[in-house]
Amino acid sequence: MHDFRYVGKKLYCEGVALxxxxxxxxxxxxxxxxxxxxxxxxxxxxxxxxxEHLICFAVKSNSNRSVLRTLALLGSGFDIVSGGELQRVIEAGGDPQRCVFAGVGKTESEIEIALRKAIYSFNVESEPELERINRIAARLKKIAPVAVRVNPDIAAGTHKKITTGTYENKFGIPFENIEGVYARASRLKNLRLRGLQMHIGSQITTVDPFDRAVRKVVPLVLRLKNKYGLEFFSIGGGSGIVYQHALASGDAAWWKSVQSNNILTPRKYAAQLLPLLQPLGLRILMEPGRFISGNAGVLITRVEYVKRTGRKNFLIVDAAMNDLIRPALYEAYHEIVPLLRKNGARAESDVVGPICESGDSFCHDRPLPKVGEGDYLALMSAGAYGSVMASNYNTRALAAEILVNGRQAAIVRDRQAVKKIWAGEKTAPWLKQHRASRHQSSVTS
Ligand SMILES: Cc1ncc(COP(=O)(O)O)c(C=O)c1O
Known part of the structure; x- marks a missing residue:
């Protein structure tokens, strides 16, 4: 469900025409x-x-400070993966004591900041990391709360680049090794074994992979709880969302297809998993990103040119893979709709950006309403892993971001000024003294 819909011919976000x-x-x-x-x-x-639970929104999916603040005001915790994300959460008014810190490569300075801010737990991905956290905690005279990330070796049935819970992936510690790791960690004086965590992948659209992973891990969690007094179990994030027919989500036909296609909803997720989790008697953490932010955002783009070749109808738009890389990176599908609804003929179209890469494409041969130069399109379901993954490739400025609330709309990130892109770059001193000209010979002395 989301709040983007046509009112008459115009596409609205809540009470604002896009x-x-x-x-x-x-x-x-x-x-x-x-x-x-x-x-x-x-x-x-x-x-x-x-x-008893704590939802820790995965900041990596959308880290705009107004988005984080919206969630902080609802009492959300946060799943962070860098010192930078922790600082963002704090800037946005989030509570560090509701933050869990994931990621395989935490640096010494990131660990130190997180300890000083007294985060809820480090979700630890290796034994060297446990030793590093223990060492830094000892230096700071602190006790570090930790949970080890178990890799349950369960295939999540999702795209290979967003699968994280098998032994082919760099994440977590193999299931069979966990008890040995806890035994060794329990001897490290500056650690508190607070929980166990898992995260098997992203965009998982049925409950079954979660079910299989939870069933496998629950006996282990109980043994660890009894031995070390764990306080929580984190089931991670990964709940998938609807990308196809995303605009229709919420209407009767959509709900019917949700029911018949076994699409994941919070109710189904809870109905199947809570009976497995309740007997643990632990606080349950969840780390949803896409489920919360994915369908909450769109990327609006303008058609610059319509280019018809013998074989193709290219709609060349002003957004590109640097703004939204998911189609190029994961062959991800985003529904594309015009901001002004058009009746009548459709044409098989490729929506492509201006970047000099063939991969800079949002769809191929998709039947879309006939649009022309100056028309606007919306790429739906772009609220997660959209702006956060944007880059300055081709010296393209980062897009602006808007938050809508009812009939209000506010800019929550300015469009980047092109000059800001190279603001931190310097001309090497030995290049300064020469005028750029191919006729001048270079002087190296
Ligand atoms: C440890 C961890 N938790 C949570 C998430 C959020 O995943 P999703 O956005 O699919 O819910 C991720 C995503 O990569 C992750 O690595």
């Missing part, structure tokens, strides 16, 4: 719905009310 935002703020433009973010958080929160 074409007015496109005209006022320019494109490419990310637009987020505050109501959708809130609704998704609350739906999950309510669904798992039968266990």
């Amino acid at each position: 074409d007015t935002l496109a005209r006022k703020f320019g494109t490419p433009l990310y637009v987020y719905s505050q109501h959708t973010l809130t609704d998704h958080f609350q739906k999950l929160d309510r669904a798992v009310a039968g266990v």
Whole structure:
């Protein structure tokens, strides 16, 4: 469910027509719905009310400070993967004591900051990391709360680049080794063994992989709880969302297809998993990213050219793979719709960006309404792993971001000024004294 829908011919986000935002703020433009973010958080929160729990929003999916603040105000915790994300969360008003710190490569300075800010738990990915955290905690005269990430070797049935819970992946510690690792960790004086964590992958669209992983891990969690007094078990994130027919989500036909296609909803997730988790008698952590932010955002783009070749109808738009890399990176599908609804003929089209890469494409041969230069399109479900993965490739400025709340819309990140892209670059001193000219010979002395 989300808050993007046509009212008459115009596509709206909550009470705001998206074409007015496109005209006022320019494109490419990310637009987020505050109501959708809130609704998704609350739906999950309510669904798992039968266990003591903490939802830690995965900051990596969307780290805009207004998005984080929206969630912080709802009582969300945060799943962070860098010192930078911790600082963002704090800037946004989030509580470090509701933060869990994941990632395979935490640096000494990141660990130190996280210890000083007294985060809830380090989700530890290796034994050398446990030793490093213990050493830094001893130096700071602190006790570090830790959970080890178990790799349960369960295939999540998702894209290989977002599968994390098999032994082919760099994440976590193999299931068979966990008890030995806890035994050794329990002898490290400056650690507190607070929990156990897992995360098997992203965009998982059925409950079954979670079910299999939880069933495998629960006996282990109970043994560790009895031995070391664990306080929590984190099931990680990974709940998938609807990308196809995303615009229709919420209407009767969509709900029917959700039911018949066994698509994951918070209710189904909770109904199947809570009976397995309740007997643990532990606090359950969840780390959803995409589920909360994915359908809460769109990327608006303008058609610059329509280029017809003998074989293809290319809609060349002003957004590119540097703005939204998911299609290029994962062959991901984003529904593409016009901001002004068009009736009538459709044409098989490739929506492509201006970057000099053949991979800079948002779809191939998709039947889309006939649009022309100056028309606006929305790439749906772009709220997760969209703006956060943007780059300055081709010296393209980062897009602006807008948050909508009812009839209000505010800019929550300015469009980057092109000059800012090279603001930190320097001309090497020996290059300064020469005018750039191919006729001048180079002087190296
Ligand atoms: C440890 C961990 N937790 C949570 C998430 C969030 O995943 P998702 O956005 O699929 O919910 C990720 C994503 O990579 C992750 O690595």
